[in-house]
Amino acid sequence: MSIKYAILGILAERDLHGYELKTNFDDKVGEFWSLNFGQIYSTLDRLEKDGLVTHDRQAQDKRPDRKIFSITKKGRIILTQWLSTPISKVRALRDEFFIKLVFMDKDNPAAVLDLIEKQKMLHLKHMNRLTRRKVALKSKICNRDTLPTELLLDAGLFHAEADIKWLTLCETKIKTEIKRKE
């Protein structure tokens, strides 16, 4: 759904052909969102149908022509509209780990705690990776605008941190429950 707007956003900067669009997308948000060419082309098709994007054909030597995509006036209006509207839907609590918790064996809290621990470590490793990427990003001298990427990395870190904190709370509450039962 928001792939549509991402593509519109990229095309708003300049006209691109399909491959360029993919690399550009990867550069900006690839950290969290990986797309294949198929998804990109199907989205572009839909956008053209809606009259938000048009294309020109560019002739190439030895190869077939390639399409250069550009955003239409209507497309820009739609994009601006989208950009200025906050997201009304809060992230859904549809965590897979939560489902696991529900179905864990109530009589074996040790196993639950073990799982939580492992999960926390996974998150921590993930955060470490994100941080390293961020450090690398910061230290790289780069003329491109890296801020959105950095912000995305931060978002990832904050979410992971929230998960770790929540897991720690789970751990504490379960432990208190065990103590209470004893």
Add this chain to the structure above:
Amino acid sequence: MNLANLLRHISLKHVKLQRTYMLLAVSGICLGVAAMVSIDIVNKSVLQSFAESIDHITGRAALEITGAESGFPEELLERVQNVPGVEYAVPVIEASANLSGGSERAFMILGVDVLQDYKIRSYSLNDETTDIPDPLLFLAKKDSILLSQTMAKQEGIVIDQEIEVQTVQGIKKFKVRGLLNPKGPAKVAGGDIAIMDIFAAQAAFGNAGSIDRIDVSFLPGEKLDTMEARIRKVLPEGYSLDTPTGRTRQVAILLDRFQKSMRFIGFMVMFVGMYLIYNAVSISMVQRRKEIGILRALGAKGGEIIALLFAETCVISAVASVVGIGIGLGFAKLSVGIVAQSITDMYLKTSVTALTFSWTILFRDAAFGILASLIAAAYPAVSGVRSSPISMILPLAPTVNGFKLSRKLMAVSVLLLFLSSVILAAYGMAASDSAIRTTGAIFASALLLIIGISLLTPAFFYRSLLIFRHFLAPWLGAGGRLACINLQKNVSRNGVAVAAIFFSIALYVCSANAMHSLRVSMFDWIDSIIRADILISSGNPLVVGGAQSIPMPESLAKEIEKIPGLQSVEPFRKSSLDYGGRKIMLEIFDVALRMDYCPGMFAEGSKEEVVQLVPGQDNIMVNEGFAARYHIKRGDTLVLPTPDGPVRFGVAAIVVSYTSDSGIIWMDINTYRRLWRDTLVDCYEVRVKEKKDIPAVRQAILDRLGKNRHLFALPALEFRNEIKKIMESSFLITHAVNIIVLIIAGFGIVITQLASVLERTREIGVLRAIGMKKNQVAGVVIIESALIGTVGGFLGAAAGLLLGWIELEGFFRLDYGASIAYHIHYASVAWAIVLSAGLAALAGFYPARRAARINIVEALTNE
């Protein structure tokens, strides 16, 4: 909010949690009260002992008649007895005597009329088996004597034992006829008393036919005023008529200066105590900022907080005062003997046996202590509460300018200093008889100076720190820099510690220099006045009060002269007379002879004039103190009482003499003998031809004359040295007080530094964490303390020099005269600065140890 609640729930916790702290704060007021109580109690005891002695000795007598010290003719007695309304008039002789041999105990001999005296005084004999109504009848024989039981017991004397007593005629034997119960006259002088028949006493101790005193009682219904007037009529001029209370009052006047200076010392100690309380309260204000802020935010009014702080101070200082009273009584007990000895040395024989307990004194001094604490607490308490509650809860922004020396304070201090110098200048310029030339004026000036400088200490301290940091700190490394910075952080608090040190060092330097000046002048004077080689006297001549010396007959001179190797023998008589309500010392010697070899020190007049005018004539010399007090100049005349009535004397010269602070008259011995008809001699001053013969001559004197009388023959050199020693020891009390004051000031530093260490616990933790050694931490605290001490020391030394001059001017020169010049004792000034720095560093040791022992981990986790 209820004050009692606050006190119980909040104040008590502080007391519990900061015990060391409280203890130190309390110690200041405690010592102050202790000093005041002990001094007041001792003073009171001394006066009380005099009053009691006088009461015991006067018995029922309502009035007593005294003349010149050397006695007056008996004929007067009859005249007084014939005055209508007189019930009894009895003669009395008072003499001092020494037991010969054994302890050489000095005691008083009361010569009374055996047949009549029981009517005025009551005696009771120890021997209960004898049932004789009038124990005095025992004394019918000439060699009989009654001893107090107290003295007899201590000396191991029993009834009918013969005792040897020194008299004018030499050693005489007396038989103890009875022992007196400690009652009435037998209680006088702590029981060191014996009763004799008046005729026997006259023979033994003075000229026959002369009496010292007449005690008079009235018929019932007669009024004191009318009787006084009637008796006055029959008395020649120059006699004094006094009630026993009046006599006590005279003693009080005589001791006034002594007692005043003692009380002054008490005030000084209290004053330093006030610095301590001020310091403690301001520190507790800083530490309790947050708490007070919270209380204020919860709805306590500013006034309630101030009331709380005052109540706390009240309670704490009340406790301190109670402890101080206890300590003070202890001090009094310990020191009463020394004080009595000082008074005996300088004024009158006294033996204080018991302390006079007085609730009035205790309450007054305790109240004074509490009041002083409240005054000291007022400023920090009120100014601390003034800021808004929320600003008190927030932490203090730590900046260099955490101290704000208000212009107001500066102005006040400058004004005080200006006032002080105006008074001083007026004093300096005023004529000697001007109203401003009083101790009060000079005291006010000194006080203004002290307070003025005290208020300036923070500013001065700040500047000194800048200088120190600039010039010296590089040599002291990181420690010196840190010490400076820490001190600068709280200049106003540290300023108080500086002020306390300043004050005590000022006192020290002041008294050291005043004493030094006195010492120099007195030593010069003694050297100028004692030019003889050997001094002969019956009592130890070193006792300045001299009451214990038994005079010798004139005839002794002849015997002394027979000893080979002598150049001259010169009689010296010491007496006193009543002039202008004061007991004036009369020093009598052969003026012509003395002027021959003794330079003397003249303030006005010259040797030549004196030799011409004084010998044998009705001309005298007076000392500067006397001249100043009675506004007498050379060439004036004054009327002195003599046994035959008043005689007009001309003043031939004003001389320098420091024997007594109430006034001294010098008279030629021929004049004295003619007018007083008294030929006794207190001391013979002997000069030898060859100095090397002094020991031999001395031995010869003792061999020849010492057989039947007890004599001291002291080489003059020894005498001079002994006198000097006595004078030094009379400065002892002052030294002791100075030390106490210094110690209290040291406590001030301990408090300040403890608070400062407590406040920067975290900072010290950090410094330790980044690699500061324990010793370095302690070093910083000690450097800080030493800095406080050094600055206080310099300031105190400077002010002390000035104060010393003021003290000399206002206390001593008024009494002794202008010849006492100000001599600066450089060693004591240097010593004071070293002492202040050293003592301060010492005071820093405990806080330094606390600082070094701070647990790094705890310090870092706090807050």
Add this chain to the structure above:
Amino acid sequence: MDRSDEKTEELTMIELRHAGRKFRQGLREVKALSDVSLVIRKGEFLSIMGPSGSGKSTLLNLIGGLDRPTEGEVILDGRPLHGITDDQVTLLRRRHVGYVFQFFNLLPLLTACENVGLPLLLDGLPFSKVKQKAEALLEKVGLAERIEHRPDQLSGGEMQRVAIARALIADPAVLLADEPTGNLDSHTGEEIFLLLKSLNDRGQTIVMVTHDPKAAAYGSRIVTLKDGHPAQDICIGED
């Protein structure tokens, strides 16, 4: 990681052998740390994580010589911290350990430059010599403009930079940081971490204690403590 023993020895910066620390709380004896054996290698950026009360600060204090183990041993850069006097430990702290605290802990009346130079001043060096080095370090942490400022004229982040510069003044073997960003907002904190990370990249061994996973993530190795004992030890190589 199959290095020879000798090599490991050479690369070891800090070693804890069965270290434990007990405290007395009234009558109770509380074990803040028990039987901790840990090897920290040169150039490592170790994050120690754990909930409050897990003993992580105690561990850091043992490593930095602020506290002594009640059992076991701590060896810092080949120097044992046991069996030596307080003064010797203090000297080790001064010359071989750099400390960065949560509350910055700068001396309020000293300028940034003086604060940074303090450990060397304590070592008796004249200020003129210390000054140069302190200024250079302040420039390195990006505070060239703030050399003569006092702490109350600096922001939180700047204060922590000064603190880091102070920790580095003696070229310490190890930099210890206790919740260095606990009092800073996320952005300022991040800058501090980037600074620490860059120091680490240049070879500085860093041990940091934190309860914040974001902070811990900067480490090349993360040890989590639980009830006074290491529970997890994640070593993350450069992928």
